[in-house]
Amino acid sequence: MGAILKMQPAAREDVSLVAETLSGNQLSFQLLVERYQDRMFGLVRHYTRNPVEIEDIVQDTFLKAFARLASFQQQSSFYTWLCRIAINTALDFHKRHGRNPVQSVEDPELTQGAEGASGMGGGARAERTGRSPAVQAPDARMEQREIQAITHRVLEELPEIFRTVLVLREFEDMAYQDMADVLGISIGTVESRLFRARARFKEKLLQLHPEFGEN
């Protein structure tokens, strides 16, 4: 019980809602869904633009979470646990529909062994030598919707693993440790994957929109 008391209030409430759900309280589960549904819709929209599919995937995410609720370990937050289920559900969904959600997951850069135990490995370092042009912050007069649309188009062009780390970090504002929990990888791998993902995003953005490069 001591560990539970040390948690932040939101996490403590999650833990009680989970416990109440497990003891058969449907309303407690409904409250858990209400608490995280917006963020799950926000996460899943990075994997499909179709609102009906987004709803299906989020619904399945919560249903799977419910079915596995007894196995939820409190070492991770309920939210990161849910993210993990949501991402897997989104990728499964595409697989089942014979769609590749992304460019190839088998990204050539990844097979060069830059990722892994060495953390910020040789690949990341190599990309750093020789400076690539910087991205300019978008013009203040630009509509946010416009910027969002461009960002989403660029993200769609990236291999899924790069897109996922960017989404978790830049949109979900997740800490590295939480990203590591969600993805089941080490913090070193989070760092190096994020570094590479940002470099790829920038490259793709400037390729599609050279006007956003520095002069």
Added chain:
Amino acid sequence: MTNTHHDTTDDFGCAEALPLVPSYLDGELSEARAGLLRKHLLDCSPCRTSAQDAKALSRWFAHSGRGELGARPEFAPPAGFAARVARRAFAGDVGVHPVLEREAVQAGPREGGKLLQFVLGLTAAAAAVMLVAAVALRDQSLPADGRLRATNQPPSKESVLLRLEALDRAEAKEAPGAVQGAAQGTAPRASPAAGGQAGESQGRNDGQGK
């Protein structure tokens, strides 16, 4: 290598500094290492430029609407979503749908296939629990029916199916917000809206605020 960066400032040169820049901007460095890096950035203009480049990209994402989901209604959950998901969960729907069934669901009316699927999986006991809860949540949208609350006499699967179809129809007609209102009426704790806000602070490391 045509690297103009400093290679030594004590033991902390560009080779040590550059890999730390992203973690630094992400607020993920310990104060000790952040201090070393800041000191290096003050002395080293190439590394400073790299840090500024990284910051520019981070600003780009900030402009892309981090946390601006509410502005995009097409990506927001429909009214009654949580109640429906909870009802399905307690009815035994585990959220794993084989390909063929999903195709059937998409071909037919949107909810019909799933409804049938989870009704088939119902046990009589689960059905009774679910119906009592569902009725409690939305008694205004259904005719009063004493038998529904009689848990010692579980309804047959056929009547469950009919009731569920009625519930889904009622839900479809329901005005936005009606379900949430009902949920708040019976909720013993803070309102879902307050819970959602509290949830925003989730998923952070205590010691690593930005």
